[in-house]
C-alpha cells in the first residue's frame with residue numbers, strides 16, 4: 001500500500017523566469033493537498049514535473065534532453081508519473097506526448113489548479129493534456145500558502161502579455177494580459193507577512209501594466225505598492241518585469257517617496273537602435289528610454305537599473321549594434337541579461353533571415369564585456385558604504401550568512417549574530433565577481 005510507505009514524493013525542476021518559480025511553488029502546494037511532499041532527489045520521486053520555458057530554442061530543447069534522462073528512472077519505477085508544465089507545455093501540447101511517450105501529463109500555465117484531477121486521470125490510465133485558458137483565476141483554486149522557510153516571496157499580480165514584440169513567444173504561451181483583483185493580492189500579501197515574509201516581489205510578464213479591479217475602481221501598480229507598504233512587518237517591495245511604455249508617473253513618484261519600494265528596477269530595452277526597436281515592435285525609441293531613465297533617476301538618484309538585450313535580431317547591422325553599445329554607455333546598468341536572438345516558431349520575426357552566427361556571437365561577447373564592466377563598477381561603488389541586508393540563508397563557508405542589499409546585490413557576512421529573516425546594517429568591505437562581502441554593524 002502506498003500509504004504504508006509514507007507520503008508520495010514530488011520532484012519539480014523549474015526552467016525560465018521567476019513566474020515559473022512562483023508557479024512551481026503553487027503546484028507543489030496543490031499537489032501537497034493530495035499527499036505529495038517535495039524532494040530534491042529525482043531518483044526517489046513518485047512524480048516528476050518539469051516546469052518549462054519556451055523563450056529561446058535552447059531552453060525548449062533542454063526539456064527534451066532532460067526528459068530523455070528520465071527514461072532509466074521510469075524503467076526502474078513504472079509507476080513514476082512524468083508531467084510537463086509551463087510554456088513548452090502550452091506551446092507544444094500533444095506534440096510532447098508524441099515526441100516523448102514516457103510523458104504522462106501535459107499542463108499549460110493557466111491550468112495548474114486542475115493538476116490534482118489530472119494526476120487521478122493518470123492513475124486511471126489516461127494521458128491528460130490541458131492547455132486551456134480558463135476564465136477562472138487558477139490561484140483562487142489553489143490551497144492557501146503554507147509557512148515559508150524564507151523571508152522573501154514572489155507574488156504574481158499580473159500574467160500574460162498584449163505587447164507582441166516581434167521576437168517573443170510569451171503572448172502565445174501565457175495568453176492575454178490578465179490582472180488579478182486587488183483584494184486577492186492584498187489578502188495573499190497579508191498572509192505571507194503573517195507567516196514571516198519581509199520582502200515581496202510582485203511578478204508579472206508586464207507587471208507595470210497591472211490594472212486590477214479594486215472596490216473603488218481600477219488600480220495601477222503604484223497604488224498596489226502604496227497599499228502593501230502599509231502592511232506592518234513587510235519591509236521591502238520589489239516588482240518585475242516592467243515595460244518602458246508602462247512606467248506610469250505614479251510609479252516613478254513612488255520610487256521617490258516610498259521607502260519600502262527598493263531602489264532597483266529591471267527595465268528591459270532590448271536594443272539601442274531605433275530601426276531595430278521599431279522592427280521589434282517595442283513602440284519606443286532609444287531617446288525615449290534614456291529620457292525615462294532620467295525621470296526615474298530624478299525621483300530616486302541612487303536607483304540601480306538592469307536590463308535585457310537581444311543581439312543579432314534580423315537586420316541588425318554593425319551601426320545598429322553600436323547604437324545599443326552607446327545606449328549602454330550612456331545609461332550605466334548595474335546588471336544586465338543579454339541573449340543571442342533565437343527565432344521562435346509562430347513569431348513575426350521568425351520569418352526574416354537572422355544575422356550570421358559568428359557576427360551575433362562577437363556582438364554578444366562585446367556587449368557582455370561592457371555590461372560586466374558596468375556591473376563591477378556599480379559593485380565597487382558600494383565598497384565602504386553602509387547598506388541594509390535581508391539575510392536569506394547560510395552561505396557556502398562555515399559561519400557565513402548571505403542576503404540581498406536594497407540594491408539586490410548578494411552580500412555575505414561572517415558573523416554568528418546574523419540570523420535568517422533579519423535586516424542588518426552592513427558595511428561593505430569587498431566586491432567579488434558576483435557578490436559583495438561586508439561586516440555586520442547591527443540591526
Ligand code: SAH
Nearest residue numbers: 167168205241268308309310339340341342
Ligand atoms: N516581459 C519581459 C521579458 C520576457 S522574456 C519584457 O518585456 O521585458 C525575457 C527576455 O528574454 C526578454 O527581455 C528578451 O531579452 C529575451 N528574449 C525573449 N525572446 C527572445 C528570443 N526570441 N531570442 C532571444 N532572446 C529573447
Ligand code: SF4
Nearest residue numbers: 161163164165168170
Ligand atoms: Fe515578450 Fe515583449 Fe511581452 Fe516582454 S513585452 S513578454 S518581450 S512580448
Ligand code: F3S
Nearest residue numbers: 016017053054055087
Ligand atoms: Fe520562459 Fe514562459 Fe517565463 S517562456 S521566460 S517560462 S513566461
